[in-house]
Amino acid sequence: MPGDAEPSYILVTLEPDDDIPAICGMIDVAPGPRVALVAPRGNHTLQGPTGMARILRHAAGAGKELALVSGQRGLRARARQSGMPAYASEAALQRTPPAPSPRLRRGWLQLRARLRYLTARDRTIISFAAVVVFLALVAAYLLVPSAHVVVYPQSQEILRTIRITASTVRRDVDLSARSVPARPVTITLPLTSGMPTTGRAEVDGETLAVVAEQDLEALRGLVQRAAEQQGFARLARERRGTAAVYRETLSAVLEDEQYSAGPGEPAEFLLLEVHAEVTATAVLDSDVQAVVEHALAEELDPDTMLLPGSITARQGFFVSYEGDTLTLEARARGAVAPRIDQGQLKDDLAGKSPDAARDLLEERITMAAPPEIDLSPWWARSISRYAWRVHLELREPEP
DSSP: OGGGSOOOOEEEEOOTTOOHHHHHHHHHHSSSSEEEEEOTTOOHHHHSTTHHHHHHHHHHHTTOEEEEEOSOHHHHHHHHHTTOOEESSHHHHHHSOOOSOHHHHHHHHHHHHHHHTOOHHHHHHHHHHHHHHHHHHHHHHHHSOEEEEEEEEOOEEEEEEEEEEEETTOOSOBTTTTEEEOEEEEEEEEEEEEEEOOEEEEETTEEEEEOOHHHHHHHHHHHHHHHHHHHHHHHHHHTTTTEEEEEEEEEEEEEEEEESSOTTOBOSEEEEEEEEEEEEEEEEHHHHHHHHHHHHHHTOOTTEEEOTTOOEEEEEEEEEEETTEEEEEEEEEEEEEEOOOHHHHHHHHTTOOHHHHHHHHHHHSOEEEEEEEEEESTTOOSOOSSGGGEEEEEOOOOO
8 A cells, every 4th residue: 555655765965074963963854764874975973983873873762764875885884784774876775675564664673773772781771670570470470369169060970882983094083973093003022932842753763853834833823822912912001091902903913933943853842933013003092082072062951061070981892893994982971060151150259258159159059069269378368359360160079
């Protein structure tokens, strides 16, 4: 929009001997927020050690944005080091594209310029003031009384069995479809096992124990079963408390099989060393919990609610496994109570004494146990007048 365009620079020509008051005066009377100092022959003040900094500080206080136009490369370099844009000619200045949002940009430039030229004393004062304000806010937060109110509404237990599908191709939880991701889990085990040989052979009139073909097969089957049992136990133990591993989806592949003797070779005892790669399907407890909470909430009437923390979901009940889809059942349990408007209740409790708060709670809510009210700090005699300092918790009483 035209009103948002950055105004062009007002050109102010400097003489070589113009001092700081003269330059500041020309900046003040320039009819615009953007002023370009044109110094074709240079300027002793701008070339001095502090002159440019003082002029920039004055311009920032006056709400002016400065630029420099000079053919002297050294003067342009000094200006850029001080944070002032510098150009070799007026044409180069006019070719510079205007910046959007001039008010915001000008305000930021003024703030940045003022901060840049603060003295060490000013910075110390500002830092000290910031620390004081922060400590005051912390003290106010800690000293404003707070209350932790625990309410035990009368509730009814509900028990449900919820069927859930888990797929290895799914990446997220679909609450409506009651479908969750299934995750393959793998472990590699080194195993060694042995058994007596059953083969017999006559060698030089002497009967010797030798390895029979069925010995190899029997020992391999023994190691296969051991790999499945030990692999499942390890996988389940490592994920206990976070996921359930389903034995029905387990597979074990034996690799690097090395027998101590081959078929027909003399041996009274046969050994087999392998590496077993055991794979199974796992389902996260958190995914099942989310589906269970959604499923139970769908059954509720508008005037009822599930008590927070009362919902439990126990998975691990296998139904079927086909392709990449596992079907399981979860045992769900929750506590249902009449719906409570917690925001309104916190507003009504604010400012009341503990006794008055208990009377209000017992009047509004059918309790399974007396409410608990904990005030902080220790000297507080009533609940805070501010509802945001009232922490309300709805809880099922301990059995």
